[in-house]
Amino acid sequence: MTNFFKDIPAISYVGPDSDKEFGFRHYNKDEVVLGKRLEDHLRFAIAWWHSFAWEGGDPFGGQTFERPWHPQDSMKTARIKADVAFEMFRILDVPFYCWHDADVRPETGNFADNLKTLNEITDYMLEKQVQTGVKLLWGTANLFSHRRWMAGASTNPDPEVFAFAAATVKSCLDATHKMGGENYVLWGGREGYETLLNTDMKQELDHMGRFLNMVVDYKHKIGFKGTILVEPKPQEPSKHQYDYDAATCFGFLQKYGLEKEVKLNLEQGHAILAGHSFEHEIATAAALGVFGSIDMNRNDYQSGWDTDQFPNNVPEVALAYYEVLRAGGFTTGGTNFDAKIRRQSIDPADLILAHMGAMDVCARGLKAAAALLESGEMEAARKERYAGWDTPAAKTMLGSSLDAIAADVLAKNIRPEPRSGRQERLENLWNRFV
Template sequence: MSTGFFDGIAPIRYAGPDADGDLAFRHYNPDEIVLGKRMEDHLRFAVAYWHSFAWEGGDPFGGSTLERPWYPQDSMERAKAKADAAFEMFAILGQPYYCWHDADIRPDQGDFAANLKTLNEITDYLGEKAEKQGTKLLWGTANMFSHRRWMSGASTNPDPEVFAFAAATVKSCMDATHKLGGENYVLWGGREGYETLLNTDLSQELDHMGRFLNMVVEYKHKIGFKGTILVEPKPQEPSKHQYDFDAATCIGFLRKYGLEGEVKLNLEQGHAILAGHSFEHEIAVACAEGMLGSIDMNRNDYQSGWDTDQFPNNVPEVALAYYHILKSGGLGTGGTNFDAKIRRQSLDAEDLIAGHVGAMDICARGLKAAAAMIEDGGLEANLKARYSGWETPEAQAMLSSDLDTITAQVLAKGTNPRPVSGRQERLENYVNRFV
């Protein structure tokens, strides 16, 4: 049934680069072929249920500013009204996917049995709506950071009863994701970290986290879930230090606990910035290790020191991100979810639609620029030239040699290597030709 929230907003269509108005796609044409594949199939867009429908407009210094027909989010009646509005928006945008935390789609009842009952109820409701409309679930996840029970972590909590509650919660969310045909399941450890080492057994907490994730993988195979298990790096906020600091840290953790063949990464641009990296860096690290799973496309305000989760608006940043994604073979079962939110002063339904429309256009422009760079081959040609010295038999033999032998060779040659330009400025100018 209609909530009336989006009344008067027509479905968004591709209208071309010269289109007028805020609510039209200028660059996102789902059927446009890019590198032999439909644009929609490259990007695999997904609406993030939490920021679009569960966030009430608060920030660290103020309460809610947004008014929605489904607020307060304290009953199943309102949860279903929220779902109605969500699917209305998916239809307006033509979004192929969506994603959620359990706390976004149903009210937290406190005890696990009540939470399980409401989760099962809303799962059936979402399934019925998806069957009628066709919007699919990209991934589900459990919110194990908002409620006070999670204040000291979930799988890393010093209280075994909280660990057990977390395990049961993840099981229920995996069941719901599986039932809805979700293509991935994500674990983000918002409070899997510490505030102070004075009261933290770091080694034990990491072991518990590793065992917990192994349980998740074991359960995935038990129920026949064909999707990908993903973990999402973030360095801080809400914890002072989180164990899933960045892509490299997560990859090391997964290898330590024997999970590198089972779990991939869900990377968020805003989290990359908090870790002191670029989004391009985090994606390149994951791609280099064959562990890229999916992306949360947003941005932070570079003047703020926290995760502002804004819609992307920087084509060069997005283009370089998709360049590495395309080079590595694409997103697979993953996608581009908009873990992004309108500003707390943007009150209207049109603002929510406009944020997604602009973001989808930015991603489309970035994707096309990345594809053009790949087709042109300039960056790859430069890389090949820069590392060409390693193609010689002598250089390759050195990699299987030893320090004594290499030292003798250096003394015999009697040469002093001359540095070669990295050509960075010219390469930056090259990228700017496409964006």
């Protein structure tokens, strides 16, 4: 027990009619939906970086949070941060969490000391996992914050930076494996360019592809059974990042022979920055066979950048979970709250209530999506729209040739008439469930 969350009770299910401030109204982890407990459907995880490492700054101002583990420059404060983190996991009763190396250990400036402190703090965290039963959804390396990464990590024009990045990822994958992590994520925040005037794009992409192949090879060498995940994002901090969106990432994986080895960790805010919806990115990844996990958050639609706010829009969240369920649900992946409280929300209770509310929003969204999927109405309408392709003639046509098809159109005087897509009807159907 720590004193940081003093007087904040453990959060339990109180039901939709309760007026208690601290209580789940919609997330009952043992509720069975589509034959599975809600906890097993949603697989909630808390992000170490936004919840504990972030100090409340923004592009125009510095630290607003004053925490017992500030400044984050020693192993003593790293342990305090870990104590508080696991206390929060207990209060919210979440099954998973996620970390970057730079979140959990102090930055020493050299690899040997970073390795030592990472091993020390992850041993400490592993003890807490054993004590609490909380598990690691995924670990990752921060290859974007320190000034050494300003021109990229695996795509850096300096081979020494590439080497430092490789050593860092090895250390983080080793730690993730040691801690029983179910996935390992790579996010290329600086894997892109600011200007093409000084960029050899082909060489950078080739180096990035080689780097990821090294990661996969090492995963198999050490016997890590988790999933390797890549996280798409189009821009910010780089002008253009090579992992732009789900489709771009799949093309990259195919080019470098990794499409059967690597899946995607998709984030709502990143989807918006790419000009997509979250459900589009999930459906794309699922159609291409690379859906893995999600980072759940939202952007402010009046801002043009990645604000990483907690989700509060049930219909929007439900659309995402409908695609997750259609894809068969999570396997090793889950719902990580890559979200942060606002820099004015300085009370410890704000951190708890933000996650509590987001968990309720996700539960409502998933239950609405599950109810619609179980009704079969949306899928029946979809099947009806494509029913013509189930006929023998249509199947034969797909194995035919252009000249044979053209001859058939002439012989049968085929004159197709447009049919309604029924979008508004289906939107009305959707709204009945959300």
